[in-house]
Amino acid sequence: MALLEVKDLKVRVEEREILHGLTLTVNEGEVHAIMGPNGSGKSTLSHVIAGKPGYEVTDGQILFRGEDLLEMEPNERAAKGVFLAFQYPVEIPGVATMNFLRTALNAQRKARGEDEYSTPDFLKKVREVSKSLNIPQDMLKRGVNVGFSGGEKKRNEVLQMALFEPSLCILDEMDSGLDIDALRIAADGVNALRSPKRAMVVITHYQRLLNYIVPDVVHVMSKGRVVKSGGKELALELEACGYGQFEDAA
C-alpha cells in the first residue's frame, strides 16, 4: 500500500478552484520533489495534506496508509506521522521553544498510546538533534521562532522533523532563505532522516537543493495539476529551460 495517495484532488479557496484534479502517489522510502512556478498550488497541496482550515475539498481523496486523511484533525494527522515543514513558519511569542517541542512531542505520543518522554530523555534527544543541526541551546529558550532569522526558522522546522520522526515529511521551500552552509547542514539533517520506512516530498524552486537531497521522482506542477513526472534529470531540464513548455500543456 502506498504511504500517500492523492487522487484527483480538487480544492477551492474562497470560491476559487486552486487544485484542479491533482494526483500523486508516494511510497515508503521514496523522495519526491515538486517543482513549479509561483502560484501553481504547491503550498496549497501541502496545507491540505496537513489539514489547514479554509480549504474546501470539492472532489478527490487523500489516503495515508489507506486511511482517509481528510477525515482527520490536523493533530491526528501529525500523530499518524504527517509532518509539514512550513514555507513560512510562524512566530509564537510567549511559548518557549523547549516547552513547545515537549508539549507537541508528548501530545503525539499520547495520541499513539505511547508513554510520554521523561524530562531527561527528552532533553537528551533535543540536545543531540539540535547539535547535529548546529542550533544553539539558547535559541531553544526563546519563544517559538521569535526573533529567529529566516534561516533559523527553517532549521527549527528541520529540528522538529528530526524530533517527531514522522513517516511523511513535506518540506515546503526549505531552501528559501538559507545560506549555502545552512542549506548543507539542513539538507544533511534531512538526509539523515531518509529511511526505507519514511518518505519525503520536497517542494523547491531550485535544482541546487536536489543536489543535496537527491529525489527518486520529480513532479512538475502547473496551474493546480501535476503536468509531468520523471527522474531527477527532470529537475536539470527545468533549470535549463524553465516552465514555459509545461504551462502550455496545463
Place this chain on the structure above:
Amino acid sequence: MKQVLPKADPERASGNVFAAARGRLPGAGLVPQIRASAFEVYERTGLPHRGMEDWKYTDLRALIGEVLPLAPRPDAEALVRAKVSAEQVSADQAVKLVLVDGIFVPELSDLGRLENELVVRSLREVLENSAPGDMAGLVLSTTTDSIISLNAALATDGLVITVADGNAVKRPIQIVHVATGASVSTFTRSYLQLGKGAHAAIVESFVSAERASGYQANDAIIALVGNEASLSYIRVAAAASDAVNISSAIIAVGARAKLDLFSMTCSGSISRYQGFISLAGEGTKVSANGVNLIRGELHADTTMVVDHAVPHCTSREKFRAVIDDRGRSVFQGRIVVRPAARKTDATLTTRALLLSDQAEADSKPELEILADDVTCGHGATSGALDNSLVFYLRARGLPEKDAKSLLIKAFLGESIEEITSENLRDFVTAQAEHWLQAGR
C-alpha cells in the same frame, strides 16, 4: 442579576442598610462619627452610575440596583464550608488570615505561624480600642469615590498589618475572603503599613463557599509603603458566578521604594477592581499589572489611577483580558503626572483577547501630563486568537483546545511574568490554568 431589580431609590435602600447595621459595627471613640460622615459622603451620590466618568462602563446603579443587607455573623455550619474553600486557594508557604462574611476568624487562620517581623491585628480590635488621635481616621480614610466611603461606613472587619522599619517578612501573608451567604453584603477593610526599608508580600484571595450566591462583597485596602520599602501585592478574585465584588486599593508609595501589584479577576457576575496608586517619593518604581478572565455574561472592570506627584519615578502597567461568550471586560487606566513630576517614565498597555464574536472589551487609557520632560505612553489593542498560530500548533500534534490554551496562557503570561516572586507567579499561573480548564 442584570435587569429586573426594583429601580426604587438606591440611596434610601442603602440608608436602611446603614441604619440597620449600625448597632453591629465595631468602633469606639470617634469611629461612629467617622462612619456617619463617610456614609454622608456616600449618600450624596449613592451607588455610582454611568453619568460619572469613572463609572461609565460599570453602572452599578443599573447593574446591582441596591445594597443588600449586611451579612450575619457566620455560624458554625458556615465556618465549616468556609474552611473548605479557604484551603483550596492556599498560596504556597503563605501565612493565611481568613475573613468569613466580613469577619476575621482566628480559628481558620495561621496566627501561630506569623513571623516576628510584623504585627497583625483585626480591624475590629483596632476600631474597638480606638482613642481620639490614633489610627482610626487613617484606617477608615476615604476618597471622593462613593463606594469607598460606603466601605468606610460599613466595614465590619479586616486586617491591620504593620511591618516596622527595616523588617523583611519572608513568607507571603495571604488574606482570604470567603463568602458563605446568599443575597447579603459584606464590607471589609484592611490597612497595611510598611516602614522604611521594610519588605512584605501580601496575597488577597476572594472565594465563595458552597451554596454562597448573589452576595455583594465590598473590600478596601489602604497601604502605605515607606521609603526604600518594597511591597508585592497580589489579588485574585474568584467570586461566585452570580456575585458582586467591588475592591478598592489606595496605595501611597514613598521614595526609592518598590510596589509590585497584580490583580486577577476570574469570576463573579460583576466585578470592579479600582486602584489608586500615588507615587509620593522620588526614585520609586511601580509595576501594576493584571488580568481579567471572563466567560458567560460576566462583567469585570479594572480601573487604575497612577498618580506621579514627584520627579524621577517609573510606573509600568500591563493589563490583559481574555473574554469568551458574552463577557465584558473594562479597563480604564489613568496616568497623572503632576507639574513637579519631571523625568517621569510611565507606560500602560492593555490588550484584550476576544474568544467569541459577542465578547466585548472596553479600554480607556488616559494620560494627564502636567509636567515637562517626561516619557509616557500607552497602547491598547484587542483581537481574536491568530488562526495561523493555532494551526501551526495543531499541525505539530496539539489538539485544538490545547493549542488555544497554550496561546491564551502565553498571552496572559505577558502580564503574569511581571510578578517578581517566582512562587507567587506560579500561584497566579495555576489559578489562570484552573480557569482555562474550567471552560473546557
